[in-house]
Each structure stands twice: as structure tokens, then as C-alpha cells.
Amino acid sequence: QVQLVESGGGLVQAGGSLRLSCAASGRTFSSYAMGWFRQAPGKEREFVARWSGISTYYADSVKGRFTISRDNAKNTVYLQMNSLKPEDTAVYYCAAVLRSWPPRSLHEYDYWGQGTQVTVSS
Numbered sequence: 001q002v003q004l005v006e007s008g009g010g011l012v013q014a015g016g017s018l019r020l021s022c023a024a025s026g027r028t029f030s031s032y033a034m035g036w037f038r039q040a041p042g043k044e045r046e047f048v049a050r051w052s053g054i055s056t057y058y059a060d061s062v063k064g065r066f067t068i069s070r071d072n073a074k075n076t077v078y079l080q081m082n083s084l085k086p087e088d089t090a091v092y093y094c095a096a097v098l099r100s101w102p103p104r105s106l107h108e109y110d111y112w113g114q115g116t117q118v119t120v121s122s
Contacts, residue, residue, distance in 0.1 A: 001026065001111070002024050002025060002026040002028075002029065002032055002096050002111050003024065003025040003026070003111070004022055004023070004024050004025075004094050004095070004096060004111055004112065004113035005022070005023045005024075005113055005114070006020060006021065006022050006092065006093065006094055006113040006114065006115060006116040007020070007021050007023070007116060008020040008021050008116060009091075009092060009116030009117045009118045009119075010117075010118070010119070011119045011120075011121065012084055012118075012119070012120055012121070013120070013121050014084060014085055014086055014120055014121065014122050015083060015084065016084050016120070017080070017081060017082045017083075017084065018081045018084065018118060019078060019079070019080050019081070020036070020078065020079040020081065020092055020094075020116060020118075021076055021077075021078055022034070022036075022076060022077040022078070022079075022094030022113055023074075023075060023076050024075045024076070024077070024096065025075070026075070029072060029075040030072040031098060031100075032096040032097065032098055032099075032111075033050070033051075033052070033096065033097050033098075033099050033100060033101060033102035033103070034050070034051060034068075034070060034077045034094060034095070034096050034102060035047065035048075035049065035050035035051075035094070035095050035096075035102050035103070035104075035106075035109060036048040036049045036050070036068060036077075036079045036092060036093070036094055036095075037092070037093045037094075037095060037106050038088075038090035038091065038092045038093065038118075039090055039091050039093070039115075040087075040089060040090040040091075043090075045093070045106055046059065046106075047059050047104050047105075047106065048062055048066065048079070048092070049062065049066055049067075049068040049079060050068065050102035050103075050104065051068045051069070051070050051077070051102060052100075052101055052102055053070075053100075056068050057102075057104070061087075062081075062088070065081065065082050065083045065084075066079060066080065066081050066082070067079070067080040067082075068080075077094055079092065079094075081118070084118075084120045085120060086120045086121065086122045087120075088118060088120050089118060089119050089120050090118060091115040091116065091117050091118075092115060092116050092117075092118055093112055093113055093115045094112075094113045095109035095111060095112050095113070096109060096110065096111040096112075097109045097110050097111070098110065
């Protein structure tokens, strides 16, 4: 089992940057596939990024602006967000599942953090 805690959210102007962190508990963190998702008010939770250890995958809406990375030594996954837009405003969640390949569907993830709010002003 793994517990996830996100941090790094906040209020930023359009065009700015934020780096989200997701710290995981447990000694088998490297065995878990990780992903980032977000949920805007009144909308469904959606995929943002996932990292397989070999390749990274992004939603079309964030491609070229967001970067997912992972540090197994620190049990942490990061989401670097650049060139932020008002439509990026959402609660951002990291998620984990005990498998080697990170799925795209949120329904396949077993563990979730509490989320961190990102607000981008225009």
C-alpha cells in the first residue's frame, strides 16, 4: 500500500509556472506506476500526464508545457507546469497503481492523493 501527498499548488498569473510534488510513503515506490490527473469545477477528473520509466505521455492540452518526472530515491513524482493558462485551473491529483506500465484511465489507479489546488488568473 502507498499513501500520496501532493504539494506545490497555488495562485499564479497566466504565463507563469508551478512545480507540483507528490510524495509517496512505502518502501516499494519504484514498483508503482504514477500519473497526474486534474479536476476543474463542474468537470470530470481528466488525465494530465503519466510516466513509464521509458516514455512520458501527456494530454494534448498540456503537451509542450507540462513535464512529468520521477525521483525514486526520494519517493517523489513531479509535475513541472510552464506557460500556465486560466483553463489549467483545477485540483491536481497524483495517483498510483501497482504495475509497471502507467494506465491512462483514472479508473485503473488504486491510490490517490488529497489533491492540490492550482489557480491561474488571467
